Amino acid sequence: MLRQTIAIVILSIAIVPTLCFGANDAVSMLERGIAEYEKGNIGECIANFKQASALFEASQRKTDHVETLVALAGVYQSAGMVILAEKAYKEALKLNEGLENKRLLSETLNGLGSLWILSGTKYREKEEDPEVYLSLALGLAREVKDQELEASACNNLGNLLTGKYFFEDAEVFFREGIEAAKDAGRQDLAAFNYSNLAANCVLRKEDQKTIEYNQEAEKLLDLVKDNFSKSQVLVKIGNTYKEIVNRAPDKAQASQRIALAGAAYKKAIDIFMAQKNSRGLTYALGYMAELYEMDGRLEEARELAGDAIKVAGSADNTSDALYRWQWMIGRLDWNEKKVEEAIQGYQNAILTIQGVKQDLATVYGSIHSHQSFREKVGRIYYEYANLLFEHLKTKEGEQRQELLVKIRDAIESLKERELSDYFQDDCSSMIESKINEVSDIDDKAAVIYLVPLPDKIEILVDVAKEIHHFTTPVSSEEFMREAKLLRHHLEWRSNYYYMPHGKQMYRWIISPIEALLQEKGVETLIFVPDGALRTVPLAALCVDDKQYLVDKYSVTVAPGLRLMESKPVEREQIKILFAGLSEARHGYSPLPAVDREEKLIKAICDLDVLANNTFTQKGLESQFESGAYQVVHIASHGQFRRNLEDTFLLTYDDNFTLNELENMIRPSMFRDNPVELLTMSACQTAAGDDRA
Template sequence: MRRVFTFLLCALLGMGFTLIPQWHQVQASISQSSPLSTPQLIQQGRELYQAEQYTQAVDVWRAALKAETNILSQAMLLNYLSLAYQELGQWQQANETINSSLNLIQQSKQTTPQAKLILAQALNTQGSWQLAQGKAEQALNTWQQATAIYTTAGNVQGKIGSLINQAQAQQALGLYLQARKTLAGVEQGLQQQPNQQLQITGLRSLGNIFRLVGALDDSRRVLQQSLEMISKGSVSKSELSPTLLSLGNTADAQGDKKAALTYYEQAAANTTVTLTQIQAQINQLNILIATGQGKEAENLGKQIQPKLTNLSPSRQTIYASINLAKSLMKLTSEGVDESAKLLATAIKQAQNLSDRQAESYALGYLAGLYEQTQQWSNAQELTQQALQLAQAINAPEIAYQWQWQLGRILKAQGAIKPATSAYEVAFTTLKSLRSDLVAINSDIQFSFRETVEPVYREYVELLLNPGENSEPSQQQLKQARQVIESLQLAELDNFFRSACLQGQIVPIEQIQQSEAAIIYPIILPDRLEVIVSLPQQTLRHYATKISQREIEEVLDQLRQNLEKPFTTPEGKVLSAKVYDWLIRPLETQLSQTQVQTLVFVLDGSLRNVPMAALFDGKQYLIEKYSVALTPGLELLGPRPLRQSQLKTLVAGLTEARHGFNSLPNVGDELKAIESEVPSQVLLNQTFTSAALQQQIDSLPFSIVHLATHGQFSSNVDETFVLAWDKPVKVNELKDLLYNRNQNRPEPIELLVLSACETADGDKRAALGLAGVAIQAGARSTLASLWSLDDESGARLIGQFYKELATKQVTKAEALRQAQLFLLKDPDYRHPIHWASYVLLGNWL
C-alpha cells in the first residue's frame, strides 16, 4: 500500500523538480573534480529519487549525511534514506534510519517551525513503513500525529498528504466509514485551497486513491474536476497528460473501454514526456487487445518499442517494458521474441539499478514466457530466482505470483506432489494478503480474474486429484473446502476493494446441527466437483465430468426458463440435470440421516440459480428440505432468532421514481408485515436515505425490510437499493448498517431485500448479493434473485413473517413454508413466483 504516497512524497521531496536529469549526467557531475556541497548532494539525491534511481539516491544521500553537521539536516537526510530503502524493499535499514531520524529530532529539543515540519515528515515516513509491515493501527496513530503537526504549522500540502495516508490505514483496518469521511475531508480541504497547482495535483492524487478503494464514481468525478481546472486555469499544461492517464485508468476500472481508450489517446497526444506517453500508449494497447482490434494493436506496439528503447533506465521504464512485453505476447508469435528481448533488457537495467523489486518482476515474467513456450528447465530456474528476490525484500504480493508459477511449471512436468506444495505456499501467501490484494503494484497490470482466482481453483484441482488414480484424503478434502471458501472471501474483497469479513466469526461446523448438510460445488475447467459435509460424518466427495462452458450454458438456460411465467419441458429437464450433478449422488446418505436443511456454498454461475427449484423428476428440492446459502464456513454471530423480540423497520416505494416503474403490490406487502410483527414504516416520500439512517440509528430493530427496486451486480457501483430521494449504493447501505452496529448492542438479525434482482446479463451478479449480505453485518439476508411485478411476492413475504412470528422455526424453514404456501396454490405453482427468494448467512 506504500505505492499511494506519490502526492505526499512530492510534498516531502519538493515540487520544483520537473526536469529530471539523465543518470549519466548526474553521475558525471558527481565525479567532477570539485566536490559538491551538501545542499547540492541533497538536491541530486532528490532528483535521483524522483527518477526512481533509488540505489544511487541512497549513495548520494549517505555521502551528504557524512558531510552534514546540522542535527536537523541529518534527521531530514535519514528520513529521505528511509523512503529510498522502503522503495528498495530493504525494510530493516528503512526502520533503522527512520528511528534514527526521530531520535535526532528528539535530541535536538528544537521547537522551531522547521523542526516541527521535519518531525511531521519523519512521522509520515514511519507510518508508511508501519503499514507496509502490516501494522495498520500503528500507522494510523503515527499519521494522526503528523496531521496534527501539519495542521498546527498551517502546512496544507503536508496535511492533505497525511490525511490521505490515514484513509489507507483506516481502509486496511476495516474502518470504511471513517476512511470515507477522511477522504471527504481531504476533498473539502482541496476545494478551499487557493494554490491551483496544489489543488490540481491533490485532486488527481485523491482520484487515484478513490479508484484504489473502489469508489470509482467519486474517482471519475474528482479527476474530471482536476481536468477542468487544468483546461481553464493558468497552470502548466504538463499536468494535463497525467490527469488524462488517471481518468483512463478509472474509466477502464468501470468497464468503460471506449472512454478509457479516448483518455489514453489524449494523454499520449498531450505530453512531451516520453515515459508518460509510453504509459498511456501501453494502456491504449491493452484496450485494443481486449476489444479484439488486433491490427491496430500491432501497429501501436511497433510505435511504442523504439521510444521505450531510447529511455534512460528507471523503475518506471522497467515496468513499462514488462507491461509492453506482456501485451506483445498476446498478439503474434513474433511478439514472443520481442517480449523476450524487452524482458532481458529490463532484467539488466534492474540489476544495474540494484532494484530487486523490478528485477524480480522482470525475471518472473521472462520465466512465464519460457513456461508459455514449454522450456521447462529455463522457466523453473528463472521463476526460482524471481521468487528468491521477492522473498528477500519481503514482497509477498510479488512472491505469490512466482510460487503459483512454480506450481504450474512443476505440474506440467508431472511433479504433482512438489506442485501441490508450491500451490499451498502461494495460497498461504494470498491469505496473508487478503486486505492488501487491491493495493498490488498498479504499475504492473493486475486483474483478479487472471492473477488471483486461478491460484485457488488450480490448487483445488490438485487437491481433489492427487494422481496415481488415488482418491483425495480427508485432509485434502478439508483443505480443498477451505481453499474454495477463501476464494469466496477473496472475490468479495476484490468486489468491495476492502476486506469484507470483519469482527467475530464462527465456523459453521461449530453450529452445524444434526439437521443441516453443507454442500460445496466447485466449478473446474473440465468437471464439477462436489464436497459434502454431513453431521458427525467424514467429508464426502463426488464429481461430474463436464466442461465449465457446458455448466455455464445449462445454468444460464435454466435461469432464463425459471423466469418465464409458464412451465416448459426444457425447464424441468435442465433443473433435473443440475439436480443430478449436485444432489442425486447424495440422496441415499441424506435419506439415512435426520437432515432437514441443505446449506449451499455456491461457486460461480451456480449463485445465479435458486437451489430450491432443482427438480428430481417428481418434486422440487424445497418440497423435501429447507434451503439456505452462505458464502463460506464462517458466519457472523450465529444464533436462533428470538421470535418474542421481533421488531421490524419497513421501508418501501409504491410509486415510480428515478426511471423505475411503480410497485403497487408493495403496499400490500407492508400491510402484511404490519399485521404479523410490530413495525415502523417508511413509505414513499418518508423513505429517504436520511430517514432510513435516522431510524436505523435510533431504534432497536431486529429486522430491516426494504421493499423497493434494487440491483445486485458484480460491479459495486451498480449494486444499490432505491430510496425516494436517490439510489442508495451498496457502500452507503453498508455504512448505514455498519454504523448502527457500532452504536447499538443489538445486531440486525435479518435484512430483507424484496423487489430487488440480479443485474441482467451479469454472470457474476450474485457477488453483489453476497457482498451486501456480508457487509451489512446482519446475521441473515433474505433477497430476491429476480423481481416480480405481481402480488405473489407480497403473498410470499406475508406468509414468511407469519411463519416467523407464530411458530418456533428457523429462518430457513420459515422461508420454505412460505414457498410451499405458493407452490400449493395452482395459480402460483411455477417457480417464477416463489423460487427467486434466497436466504444467505445464518439459517437458524
C-alpha cells in the same frame, strides 16, 4: 527555497509532481525517501516521507506539506495501500483550500483521480467521480502551462476511458498526453502514454497497432537514461506484448511477440538490478518466467520463478508478487506429476494471499484496470482443489477426511476473499472468531459445496461433522450452460420450459447424494454454490413433474459457511423492521404489491414500519440506531450488478448503496442480537450475473 522534482510512477499511472521544499532536515528526509523508493524499499521511503511531512506541518510550511502528502500518497498507491493513499490525498486536498496554488491543486486532483481508476468504489463517495477530478486536473494543468502534469492527467483520463471501453475517446487523450510530454522534454512520460495506448489496442484486438505503439514507446525510451520510470514502462510494454501472444495468426508471429516481450523484460531486469530495486526486479523476473512458461521453456521458467521468489523474500511489501511465483512453481510441479511438491507450492501461494492486505486485482505493471478477485486470483483456489481431489484417490480413512477438510477450507477461503473484494473490505473478519459447526446448531442440516472443474463437478457434503465426496461426470461448461437455461426459463412463469433443465440439474446435484441425505435424516440443505449456479433458485430443482426440491427439504444458499455466524435464534424475541416504497418516485413506477407484502407480514408478526415518505435514508439510519432488529425486510425498486457502484436500492428521497446499508447494519454485529436476516424484495434482487 529548494525546488526538486520527484518522479513517482504509480502502478500503471505516471504521476510526476514538482515539489518545493524548505527545511533542510525535511529535504534530507525526502531525498532519502526518494532513494529508498528507487530501490523498491517502500517501508523506508514511507517512514522518511512521513517524517518530512510532519516537519513541514510543524514549521507551518503549508505548500511543502501538501506537496509531501501528495508524494506520500503516491508511494502508498504504488504499494496497493489504497486506504492510506486516499487519506493522504484527501488531507492534501483539504489543505489546498486557501493556497490558491492551481498547479498543486491539479497535482492533488490528478493523484486522487488516478487512485480511483484502479481501486474499488468502497474508497469514495457516490459524488466523487474520477473523471470529474481528472478533467479538473487537466484544465488546471493547462491553465498554468505545466505540460508534465498535463501529460500525466491525459494519461490517466485515457486509462479511465479505456476501462470504460470508450476506446476512441481514450486514444484522443493518450495522443494529447504524448504531445504534451514531448513538449516538456519528458520522453519517458510520452513513452508511458504510448504504452497505455498499446494496451488500449489490446482490448480493441488491434494487435498490429499494439506492436506499433509499443515500438514507438521503446524508441522514446532509448533516449532516456536508465531509471525507475523507464524500467516500469518497459515492464508494461512486456506485459502488453505477452497479452497478444496467443492471438498471433501463426507460430512465427507468436515467436516474434514472445521475443519482443522478452527483450523488454530483459532491459527492465538489467535496470532494476543496477538500481538494486528488489520490488521491481521480482516482478520483472516473474513476468519473464510466465513468458517462458507460455513458450514451453519450463526449466527456464522454473529457474526464473525461483529467482523471483528469492528476490521477493529479500524485500519488504512484495507479497502481492510472491504468491504469483509460488503459484507458478506449484503449476510446474503439477505438470511434472510431483504431487506433494505441487500441493506445497499452492499452499504457499494461498497462505501468502491470505496475508496480503492490498487489492490483489490491481497488479504492478498490469494493462488492466480493476478486475474482480475471482477473475485475477480465483483460479489458484480451484487448481489447488483439483490437485487435492486427484490426491484424494490415494487416501483412505482419517487421511482422506483430513484432505477433504483441506479442500473445504480452500473453497471457504476463496468465498471469503471474493466477498471481501466485492465490498472492498475485510468484511468476514468480524465474525470469523465466532464460527460454529452447523451440526452443533442443527444435526439435521447438510452443507453442500459444488466445485466446478473443467471435466467434472465435485460435490462435498458436510453432515454430522463428517465430509463426504461425490463426483458428477459433466464438464463445468455444460453444467453452467444448463444452470443458465434453467434460470432463463424460470423467469417465464407462464410455461414449463424450465422443467427439463430443473430435472437435469436435480440428477447432477441431488441424485448422487440422495442416499446419504436419507441415511443421515437430513431436513435442511445449505448450498454453497459457484458461478452461474448462484443465480439459480436451487429450491426449484425438479424431482419430477409435480415435486420440487423445496417439497422435500428446507433449502438455503450461503456465499460461504465461514461467512455466517451459526447460532440458534430465539423466535419469541425477534424484532422486525419493514421498509417499503409503493409510490412512484425518481422516474420509477409504483409498486402496489409492496402494500400487500406489508399486510401479509403484519398478519403473522409484529413490525416496525417505514413506508413511502418515512422510508428515507435518514429514517432508516435512525431506526437502526434506536432499534435492535434481528430481521429487516426491504421492498422497493433496486438494481444489482457485478460492480458495487452500480448496485443500489431506492428510497423515497434518494437511493442507497449496499455499502451504506452495510454501514447501517454493521454496528448490530457487536450486540447480543444482531441482524440475523435481511430480505430484499425488489425488481432485480434476484437478477444480475453470478458476481452480483
